[in-house]
Structures are given as structure tokens and as C-alpha cells.
Amino acid sequence: MSAYSYFPGCSLRGTGAAYEESLLALFHVLGLSLTELEDWNCCGATSYMSIDEGSAFLLSARNLALAHKAKCRDVVAPCSACYLVLRKTQDYAVRYPAIGAHVGKSLAAANLPALDGVRVRHPLEVLYNDVGADRIHQLVKRPWRGGPVACYYGCQIVRPYHEVDRDCNPTRMDELLNAAGVPTVEYALKTKCCGGSLTGTMHEIGVRLNYVLLKEAVRKRAQAIVTVCPLCQYNLDACQAEIRRGTGERYDLPILYFTQALGWVLGADPEALGFSRSISGQKSIRQWFSTATEEAKAYV
Amino acid sequence: MYGLKREAIQEGLQPRRLPVAVLAQEFYHMVRRRGRNSEFSLVLRMALRSNPFILLGMIRTGWKLFRKSAICLAQR
Numbered sequence: 001m002s003a004y005s006y007f008p009g010c011s012l013r014g015t016g017a018a019y020e021e022s023l024l025a026l027f028h029v030l031g032l033s034l035t036e037l038e039d040w041n042c043c044g045a046t047s048y049m050s051i052d053e054g055s056a057f058l059l060s061a062r063n064l065a066l067a068h069k070a071k072c073r074d075v076v077a078p079c080s081a082c083y084l085v086l087r088k089t090q091d092y093a094v095r096y097p098a099i100g101a102h103v104g105k106s107l108a109a110a111n112l113p114a115l116d117g118v119r120v121r122h123p124l125e126v127l128y129n130d131v132g133a134d135r136i137h138q139l140v141k142r143p144w145r146g147g148p149v150a151c152y153y154g155c156q157i158v159r160p161y162h163e164v165d166r167d168c169n170p171t172r173m174d175e176l177l178n179a180a181g182v183p184t185v186e187y188a189l190k191t192k193c194c195g196g197s198l199t200g201t202m203h204e205i206g207v208r209l210n211y212v213l214l215k216e217a218v219r220k221r222a223q224a225i226v227t228v229c230p231l232c233q234y235n236l237d238a239c240q241a242e243i244r245r246g247t248g249e250r251y252d253l254p255i256l257y258f259t260q261a262l263g264w265v266l267g268a269d270p271e272a273l274g275f276s277r278s279i280s281g282q283k284s285i286r287q288w289f290s291t292a293t294e295e296a297k298a299y300v
Numbered sequence: 301m302y303g304l305k306r307e308a309i310q311e312g313l314q315p316r317r318l319p320v321a322v323l324a325q326e327f328y329h330m331v332r333r334r335g336r337n338s339e340f341s342l343v344l345r346m347a348l349r350s351n352p353f354i355l356l357g358m359i360r361t362g363w364k365l366f367r368k369s370a371i372c373l374a375q376r
Contacts, residue, residue: 014339015370041335047327050305059331200343201319203354238361277368279361 005072006034009082016230018274022259025268043085060089065112080156080229133179141267146288147223150187180265185220210239224254240280254281319350
């Protein structure tokens with residue numbers, strides 16, 4: 001069993017709870033061990049960076065040092081913002097000697113080791129590289145009963161670092177889902193921004209960005225959007241009712257995490273995948289992810 | 301970009317109640333105090349300091365999230 005250190009981040013303990021539940025269920029089904037970092041702290045996200053850059057790097061560095069101390073080589077960060085901030089800290093500590101020295105000195109003062117040897121990883125990349133599409137295909141337990149989905153990667157896991165996937169036309173989520181029997185559509189807006197926290201601060205702009213994403217997915221005949229980021233999921237999920245009221249257009253798409261879609265086809269317990277936490281698309285979700293048909297067949 | 305934003309906030313160049321700057325400041329203070337961020341508390345503080353009336357528009361979504369246990373009043 002491969003062992004990974006797990007950095008949940010604050011969102012997965014809030015609006016992204018379904019992401020955490022489905023991630024843990026999926027990794028369990030795949031025989032991958034996730035051990036939560038003890039006493040982790042907020043990564044700082046982009047907001048902290050906007051006030052105090054030096055301390056922002058220290059927040060992330062502490063988490064990486066905790067992983068190093070726990071002798072874990074790979075830190076899995078499912079939230080795109082957490083992934084980016086942790087990865088950026090690691091990169092900047094090497095690239096800019098002043099930042100590296102500041103981080104090293106502060107970690108030493110807290111009796112924590114340096115950042116060397118820890119790899120920041122996103123679960124999409126772990127599944128793609130460590131498990132692989134072929135293995136996923138072999139492990140399929142349930143047929144996909146839903147319609148085609150649009151894979152939405154967002155901005156942060158593919159820019160500026162390319163370990164998770166290419167920045168212009170990422171395809172790894174599509175490849176994994178296709179291998180698992182989930183049909184995907186060509187979605188040109190797969191890396192266009194959802195607005196991030198703008199839906200909370202400059203609401204109209206954020207809603208507008210999500211409207212464009214939803215409209216294009218529907219135009220491509222996608223029946224759901226699958227994403228890798230808790231903030232993207234929340235924005236696309238929560239904005240639909242307001243978009244319906246504002247435009248008169250009918251949007252009721254399930255916005256799923258890729259871990260929910262894969263977890264379903266790989267046979268994870270549907271109750272553990274957090275489908276009931278979605279706001280939009282509940283009718284489709286109930287149709288697609290109900291085990292009633294399976295149970296009826298088993299009974300016959 | 302962060303450098304510009306940081307400088308603008310430090311110099312007080314932005315309108316006092318600009319939600320983007322208020323969010324960054326509240327986030328910063330919350331993480332400094334508690335080590336982690338609570339979405340519910342953050343949004344509430346941001347709204348109260350920038351424009352409390354935007355909370356009215358958030359009630360419906362907030363209630364749905366609360367019913368689905370996607371937000372909690374206490375930090376987890």
C-alpha cells in the first residue's frame with residue numbers, strides 16, 4: 001500500500017466536505033493510504049499573501065516541514081489553492097535565496113526540519129502517475145449511468161506549475177474518467193477562471209464568469225461538470241440558482257468532484273461519496289447514483 | 301500582482317470598505333489568531349465590515365449549505 005501524507009486545507013473542512021469524503025473513499029478503494037498531517041495550519045492561500053508575503057511562505061513551509069518530520073515524502077493537497085501555495089513556497093525557497101534563508105531560519109527556530117525531499121502532489125496527478133488509467137479501467141465495478149461530463153480543471157493546478165497537467169489543454173482528468181467509462185465532452189473553457197473568491201467580494205463579476213462556464217458546458221451537451229477544486233465546485237454549484245433567476249435560462253447541472261465520479265465507478269460506498277451535499281442537480285444525482293437498481297438486480 | 305495588492309492595502313489606497321481588501325485583511329487576522337480559516341466566520345466578518353446588506357443575498361445559499369452540513373458555525 002502506497003502511503004501519502006494528507007494536507008486537507010480549510011475548505012475541505014467546510015464547503016468542500018464532499019471532496020474530502022470522496023477522496024478518502026476513493027483512495028481506500030484503490031488501496032492508497034492517506035495519513036493526515038498532524039497539527040497542520042492554513043496554507044495562507046492568496047489572501048494572506050496579499051498582506052504579508054514573508055509570513056505567508058512560513059505558513060506553507062511549516063506544513064511541508066511537518067510532513068518531512070513525519071518522514072512522508074509525498075504531501076497530497078486536494079485543494080487547488082493549497083496545492084499551488086505549497087508548491088510555490090517550495091519553489092520560491094529554492095529559487096530566491098533570501099526567501100529560502102528566511103524560511104530555513106524560521107523553521108530551525110521552531111525545531112522543524114528543512115523542506116528538502118518533500119513532494120507536493122495533487123490527487124489527480126497521483127491517480128494518473130501512481131495508479132494509471134489502465135489500472136483504473138481494470139478496477140471498474142459499476143457502469144456510469146450519467147450523461148457525458150465536462151472536465152473543468154480551473155486555473156491553479158495547471159498554472160504556473162505543470163506537474164499535474166499541461167497548462168493549455170490539460171487532459172488527464174478526461175483520460176482517467178474515460179478509462180473508467182465516464183464519457184467526457186470537449187470543453188474549451190476547462191482552464192478558464194471561475195472567479196475564485198470574487199463571487200464573495202465582487203459578486204456580479206463572479207456570477208458572470210460562472211454563467212459563461214455553465215453555458216458552454218450545456219452548449220457542449222455536458223450533463224454535469226466535474227472538477228478538481230473546492231472553490232470551483234462551490235462557485236459553479238451555488239451560482240446556478242441565481243443565474244436561473246437572472247437570465248431565465250434553465251441550469252441544474254450536478255457539479256461533481258472527480259473523486260466522486262471515479263469513486264462511484266470504482267465501487268466505493270455511495271453514502272461515503274458526499275453526493276447529498278450538492279446544491280444543484282440533485283434530481284440527476286439521485287437518478288445516476290442510486291444503488292436501488294443494483295439492489296433490485298441482486299435480489300432477483 | 302500580489303505585490304501591488306499588498307502595497308495598495310498597506311498604503312490604504314483602496315476604498316475603506318472594498319470587499320477584496322477587507323476579505324484579505326480578515327483572512328490574515330483569522331489565520332494569525334487561529335492557524336486555520338473558517339469560511340462561515342470569514343464571510344460574515346467580510347460582509348459586516350464592507351456591506352452588511354450583502355448578507356441578505358447570501359441567506360438562501362447559506363441555509364442550503366447549512367442544511368447539507370457544508371458550513372458549520374464552529375471551526376473544524
